[in-house]
Amino acid sequence: MMSQARRALLSALPAFRAGKKAPSFSALRRPHPAGRAAFSTTTAGSTAAELDVSWKSPAEFQPLSSASAGAALNNGSSAAAASHGGGITTTTSRCAPETAQGRHVFEIAGYSLLRGLGVGQCVQSANFSVGGYDWCIQFYPDGKSEDDDDYYRYSSDSDGDGSDDDYNDDEGHVSVFVTLMSKDANVRALCDLSLVHPCLPPLTRSGKKKPKLFNGEGSSWGFGKFKQRCDLEGSDYLEDDRLLIQCDVKVITGTPVLQSPKTLCDIQVPPSDLLQDIKKFLDEEKKADVTFKVKDEVFHAHKFVLAMRTPFFDAELNGPRGGVITKRQYITIEDMEPAAFKALLHFIYTDSLPDMDDDLEGDSSKKEEQVKSLLAAADRCGLERMKLMCASILCKGLKVENVAATLALAEQHHCKQLKDACIGFMINSADRVDDVVVSPGYQLLKAACPASLVELWEKSAKSRNF
Missing domain, CATH: 3.30.710.10 (Potassium Channel Kv1.1; Chain A)
Structure with missing residues (x-):
């Protein structure tokens, strides 16, 4: 049986040959921009297959609403999730670095007797322990020499910010450093160095912008220009020829990751009473x-x-x-x-x-x-x-x-x-x-x-x- 499309094609030929205007074939080659073709086939019991090439305008179409589309997607997602065993299980973890803190006060009695000790010469506190490592305070009454390799290696620009706050010509200044005394140790620590007096607030030079790496015995951190000598000797921190230097050290001992499965809650427990x-x-x-x-x-x-x-x-x-x-x-x-x-x-x-x-x-x-x-x-x-x-x-x-x-x-x-x-x-x-x-x-x-x-x-x- 001749299909409808073929009959339309043959009926157009006589008019084409006579120069009459005939329907455009472009509609048969591609869909019209304003509509789309609706194709239908008969069921298995039909005697013939029919191809409907009629064109529908946009108003004739009923697109899915956003709610309907969302429902369809959700139904599909739910089915997929169900096929994989149900809902999503959430776990959490937290990185909490562990630290150990300690403080040491170094008393320098007879400060004036140390004048003229020489550039690069220091007096040293007793060792004190923080975080399982031994430390000491080193005080240079005439300044620490910049020619010292350790000075550059462990002290120069120790903040890593390119500034010269930690080093410069220390002529006319006293120098103060904290030094690692433990052998074969690599330690990351935050440090503060302060002048203290029982009746005055601490005068602190801080290194707590970021942790410093102390790499082996003798590695140190501090300030070549801790304080100008004339300012120190005229200050109330030097009393009865006595000076107190305080060092605060916070050692980073580890960074364990704590995992809390299947919960996002954190209930604070009060201390024991x-x-x-x-x-x-x-x-x-x-x-x-x-x-x-x-x-x-x-x-x-x-x-x-x-x-x-x-x-x-x-x-x-x-x-x-x-x-x-x-x-x-x-x-x-x-x-x-x-x-x-x-x-x-x-x-x-x-x-x-x-x-x-x-x-x-x-x-x-x-x-x-x-x-x-x-x-x-x-x-x-x-x-x-x-x-x-x-x-x-x-x-x-x-x-x-x-x-x-x-x-x-x-x-x-x-x-x-x-x-x-x-x-x-x-x-x-x-x-x-x-x-x-x-x-x-x-x-x-x-x-x-x-x-x-x-x-x-x-x-x-x-x-x-x-």
Whole structure:
């Protein structure tokens, strides 16, 4: 059967030959721009196939709406997701660099005696540890030479910003550097160097723009022009020919990646308040079952807390004499001031020392005596942590007038750390040893602790020979 397209073609030929206008064949070759062809075929049961080449205008078409198209796409996506096992699982991770921080204060006594030491010559602090590495502070009173290779390698433009802030001609300036002393170590660290004074804000030169790489023993970072010498010598930071240089070091110890599967939540957990709750029992005297009398003051406490925290009270309250002691109306404490006993109970209940400045109205001599009393009590009660905390406070207050008496105290109460600190303080200067000998505490040391006196003179002789 002749198709409709073929019949249309044959019917156009006579008119074409006669020069009459005939329908254009271009419509048969390509779709009209304003419409599209609608093709249809018969079903399998039809006797013939039909091709409809009629053209529809744009108005005749019903395009899919955006909602319909989105629904179709979503249905397709859902089907695809379902075929792959359901929805999307989200996990998170976080990079949190770990750091260790430390601070060291380098005291330079007799600053004027270091003038003229020479360019490139320095005095060096004792080693201090931060992040498992040893460091020291180096002070160049006449400046550090720029001809030093280490100066360029580890100090020149250490910020990496192309500036000359870290180096220049250091004539007329003092130089300060922090130096890595650990062998075969590669360390990244942030550093600050400051002049400090008890009554002034720190004068800081900071290197915390970005971490510095310390590559091996002797590598350093600092400032060749730390401060102009004339400005330093005219400032309040140099007092009684004494200068304090503070170094803050933050070592980057690692960058672990923490993964938290299937959650985007981060719930902050508050710190433990267990010690505060326990202290409430002391402050409010809840269920107290033992009473102490110190001079004219009475203190209530709890036997189980005292026995749990101190071997001394455990033996006294739970030992053979415990029944007799607890039947008394109160237990009398001798050789201790009420304020010191109150501080002792505070430590037993909270594992910390109270702020004694307010109680003693800022009287440094009373504070020193109370700390000494607490050290003796800590030794008697077996509280090693408290004893070392007291030793640390006393160590920071050492001076010629009290160092001999403090050494005697350390020897009597088996505090090796404080004993070593006292001996080191005395032998640090020959003149200082002579001043200590004429102090009142020296006679006490001589009478009570002759063994410590012998050790002092032996170490003093060795340091002078060295």
